[in-house]
Each structure stands twice: as C-alpha cells, then as structure tokens.
Amino acid sequence: MSTLKDVADRSGVTITTVSRMLNNRGYISAKTKKTIQQAMKELNYQPNEFARSLSKKNSTFIGLIVPSASNMFFSKIIDCTERHAQENGYKLLLCTSNHEEKKEIEYFNMLRANKVAGIILASHTGFLDAQIPDDAPVISFDHTVSAKIPTICSDNYQGGIIAAQYLIKRGCRKLAHISGSAKLNSFANLRYTGFKDVCEKEGIPHIVVDASEEQFISMKYEGTINSLLDNNPETDGIFASNDIIAAKVITACKKRNIRVPEQMKVIGYDDIDLCTLFTPSITTIHQPIEEICSQAVKNVILFCENKIVPTNITLPVTLIERESTK
CATH class of the missing domain: 1.10.260.40 (lambda repressor-like DNA-binding domains)
Structure with a gap:
C-alpha cells in the first residue's frame, strides 16, 4: 500500500x-x-480521509451507535442515516453495542476522542447518560439522556392509541400488547400507555407481556408469544411493539391453526420491509424513519454551525392497513 x-x-x-x-x-x-x-x-x-478530518477544525464524520445491525429496524436506521449523511457531505462511523455497557462506553469515548462532528445515539440502555456532557454534540433517538440533549422520536403514545382503536373497530374484544422491553428507558414504552388508555376508556379487557433485552437482540420471541397464547386463549387482537414480534405472532398462530386475521388480528409498529414480504402482510403503525434520520443528521450539522438545535422533536405516525387485520 x-x-x-x-x-x-x-x-x-x-x-x-x-x-x-x-x-x-x-x-x-x-x-x-x-x-x-x-x-x-x-x-x-x-x-486517509479520517486522519485528514481529524487535522481539520470541522470533522466530516458522524458517529452512530446502535444496539444491533442485524435487526431489520436498525438496519433501516443505519441505511437512512448513512444516506442522509452522505448527501450532506459527511461519512458515517457505525458502532454496534449489543446492549453491552462496556462496548457502548468504549465506542462513545472513541468517537469523542476522534472529534467526530456529532454522535447519533440510537441505543436506549442509559449506560451513557452519565457520560454525556450537556454541551456534547449528541442527538438521542427515542431516549432522554438529559434535558439539554436533543431527542427525536415518533409519536409513540399516539401510535398505541391508533392501534387499540383500530383493533376495537375491527371487532376485537380481548386485546394483548407485547412490549419490546419495558426495562429499557425508551419512549417506545409509551406505545403501551396509549394502548392501555384506550382499552380502559372503552372497557376492553387487555393484558401486556414484556419481552426481555436479550430477546430484543436475538429476536427470539417464541417463548413469550407461546406463553401468551397458552394462558390467554380468548385473545383475539394483538398489538406488537415492533414488526418483528408481529411476524413471530403470526407464525405462532399458524402453527396453532389460529387463522389470521379471521380469529386473530395482529398489528405491528415501525413499518419495516418485512411487513410486505410476510404472508399475510402485516398491518402496522408507520414510524417515519426516513424523516427521523434526516432530522438527526440536520441537527448534527446545526451543532457544527453553532446554531440552535431543537431539544425535542416528535414526528407523527400513521396506520398502514394490510392483510393481518382485514
């Protein structure tokens, strides 16, 4: 060389x-x-573009910390963020933490030491909260680091409301919600809050089951889903906190000869590509990932230009109707 x-x-x-x-x-x-x-x-x-960037006052690199690159949702986050960074003259440094505290802290310190233009934090563990100064060029996705660190998220609470209202409208009378992991400090937990508020207002019986952080990384939700179906056979509508769980629910129903959507209606959240590849196709709450990633990159650029960065951006969600509820 x-x-x-x-x-x-x-x-x-x-x-x-x-x-x-x-x-x-x-x-x-x-x-x-x-x-x-x-x-x-x-x-x-x-x-060596990275070395050249370090020698300049303004870096052309943006760091992105995600818990997983194999999860289809975060794959889309990575793809969209890289594209928007490139369109604005920046390059992406990707770090995957697998929800490991040591890795997250090491990656964050590495990115800071190398003076990246900014860091987009898409991990929700909270491991880094105490490590991040209030004036750091950090944008947090779906998680509050501190009152002064900007956050971007979809309207998770409204997403839960829409899902519950739609299942009830479609005739469901015993609902369930499968949470991604309530132990994580994430705005995504508001999906259940919205769902629960509608069920209580309408007098609809409902339950919630919580998946673990390990399942979030491995995407192996079968045990949780089978336990839900075994213990609650009267359930006729399930709102899953992400599309991967929704797909796993449909698979479990097929194995039990529970017909979707005739006997069980299923709604996911995110609207990843899996929804249209699966049979039946998955009704879901569309999260505006493209806009989230675009705004995150824009906020990093605002930091670099010493301009005011919005402290909290919440983007609207929409219902995408497909075969799993029709």
Whole structure:
C-alpha cells in the first residue's frame, strides 16, 4: 500500500507539500498539483480521509451507535442515516453495542476522542447518560439522556392509541400488547400507555407481556408469544411493539391453526420491509424513519454551525392497513 512519502518521492516534492495539497492549505501551483495527482494515480494512493478530518477544525464524520445491525429496524436506521449523511457531505462511523455497557462506553469515548462532528445515539440502555456532557454534540433517538440533549422520536403514545382503536373497530374484544422491553428507558414504552388508555376508556379487557433485552437482540420471541397464547386463549387482537414480534405472532398462530386475521388480528409498529414480504402482510403503525434520520443528521450539522438545535422533536405516525387485520 502506497504512503504519503511514496507520493512525495514520485512527485519530487516534500511530504509537507503533498499534505498541504490534500488538505487544501496554502498556495500550491497548478503544475505541482497536477504532478502530485498524477503520482497518486500511478501509485493508486488513497488518502486517509479520517486522519485528514481529524487535522481539520470541522470533522466530516458522524458517529452512530446502535444496539444491533442485524435487526431489520436498525438496519433501516443505519441505511437512512448513512444516506442522509452522505448527501450532506459527511461519512458515517457505525458502532454496534449489543446492549453491552462496556462496548457502548468504549465506542462513545472513541468517537469523542476522534472529534467526530456529532454522535447519533440510537441505543436506549442509559449506560451513557452519565457520560454525556450537556454541551456534547449528541442527538438521542427515542431516549432522554438529559434535558439539554436533543431527542427525536415518533409519536409513540399516539401510535398505541391508533392501534387499540383500530383493533376495537375491527371487532376485537380481548386485546394483548407485547412490549419490546419495558426495562429499557425508551419512549417506545409509551406505545403501551396509549394502548392501555384506550382499552380502559372503552372497557376492553387487555393484558401486556414484556419481552426481555436479550430477546430484543436475538429476536427470539417464541417463548413469550407461546406463553401468551397458552394462558390467554380468548385473545383475539394483538398489538406488537415492533414488526418483528408481529411476524413471530403470526407464525405462532399458524402453527396453532389460529387463522389470521379471521380469529386473530395482529398489528405491528415501525413499518419495516418485512411487513410486505410476510404472508399475510402485516398491518402496522408507520414510524417515519426516513424523516427521523434526516432530522438527526440536520441537527448534527446545526451543532457544527453553532446554531440552535431543537431539544425535542416528535414526528407523527400513521396506520398502514394490510392483510393481518382485514
């Protein structure tokens, strides 16, 4: 692999001159630039963009910390964030923590040490809350770090209301909610609050079962779902806190010869691609992931430009009707 020194030697200039040209510092004649560029091409030299970014006052890198890259929801978060970062002239540094405290803290400290433009925190464990200064360029997704750290989320409470109202409208009389993990300090827990408030107002019997953090990472919800169906055979409508759980519910129902949607109606949350790939297709609460990621990147840029960053942004959700409730 060619080095900066190799380029300098091939060009007949000093390493400092090559560095100045790469970082656009000081005057370099057009002839010298052309010579250096030709040498880089001949040597197939690729500048270390991360190192160059660190040498500048303003970094062109944004850090993203997620609990998982295999989970389809977070895969979409990663994809959308990378695209919006690239469109704005930034590159993404991805860190996956698997909900491990040590990894989250190490990743956060690494990103800070390398002076990234900002950090988008999509993990909800709370491990980093005490580590993050109030003036840090951090944007939190679906989780409150502190009163001064900006957050972005969908309207989780309204999503729960919409799901419960729709299941009742479709004739369900005994409802259940499967929570992603109530132990996590996440706005997503408001989905159950909205769901519960509607059920209590309408006098509809309901239960909630809570999945664990381990299930959130492994996506193995079968035990929780089977226990729910065994202990509550009269349940005829389930609101799952994410689409992966909803898909697992439908699979469990098929194995028990419970027909969806005739005997059991199922609603998910997020509206990931799985919803249209699954049979029956999954009715869900659409979370505006594209807008969330776009706004997160915009907020990082506002930080960099020393402009005011909105402290709390809540984006609306919508019901997407598909086969699992019709």
